Amino acid sequence: MRTLYGITPSRAFRPLWVLEELGLDYRQVGVDYRGAALEDPAYLALNPNGRIPTLVDDDLVLWESMAIDLYLARRYAGDRGLWPDTIQGEALTWQWSFWVMGEIEHPLLSVLMHRRLLPEPRRDAAKVSRNLGLLQRPFDVLERALEGRRYLIDDRFTIADLNVAAVMSWCLPARVPLHDHPSTRDWLGRCLARPARKRAQKAVPATSPPT
Ligand SMILES: N[C@@H](CCC(=O)N[C@@H](CS)C(=O)NCC(=O)O)C(=O)O
Numbered sequence: 001m002r003t004l005y006g007i008t009p010s011r012a013f014r015p016l017w018v019l020e021e022l023g024l025d026y027r028q029v030g031v032d033y034r035g036a037a038l039e040d041p042a043y044l045a046l047n048p049n050g051r052i053p054t055l056v057d058d059d060l061v062l063w064e065s066m067a068i069d070l071y072l073a074r075r076y077a078g079d080r081g082l083w084p085d086t087i088q089g090e091a092l093t094w095q096w097s098f099w100v101m102g103e104i105e106h107p108l109l110s111v112l113m114h115r116r117l118l119p120e121p122r123r124d125a126a127k128v129s130r131n132l133g134l135l136q137r138p139f140d141v142l143e144r145a146l147e148g149r150r151y152l153i154d155d156r157f158t159i160a161d162l163n164v165a166a167v168m169s170w171c172l173p174a175r176v177p178l179h180d181h182p183s184t185r186d187w188l189g190r191c192l193a194r195p196a197r198k199r200a201q202k203a204v205p206a207t208s209p210p211t
Contacts, residue, residue: 006053007032017162020196020197022073046063107131108131116173135176
């Protein structure tokens, strides 16, 4: 049995979505990133960064959400196939996965923090405006890539779509409109409507790690 550590409303959501897409057996241990759970020595032995998510699969202990997603999709490709069909498709999968972490994740998270998540007195409108500016070019890049296409690679939903959509989904709570990026908006809607993504949203209560 494989184990995924991390509460659902966190970056652990990314591998939870993959696990559900692939129909794999797993248990989720709801380690919360708020509070002391991440500093528990037993958890730090798994993930010395003191962050979630962490996957334990047989004798493999793996952290970094995108690495976990790529590993699961590659190892358990099977017939349900989140993995692309060709080496070129694999290369594009790495490209999009690194790209979304490097170009989108940080500025979009900053918008989300300063619009919704931080207590009002700590919110900084200048940071929202600056980061929205930084997002324009990568949003345009994604829009051009999706124009006239349903998915990023191989004309079917793959791990590349999941990895990019999981980060782009923060546009919703961050109230970042995509009306200037209609292909992206439609693609994101398609990805987020997938039944596996909805199944992955089930709440798991926070627990003490790592049990
Ligand atoms: N690059 C890492 C980031 C992991 C990360 O920062 N996770 C957050 C929760 S979403 C966390 O554990 N934060 C705890 C902290 O920063 O102390 C990944 O994608 O897995």
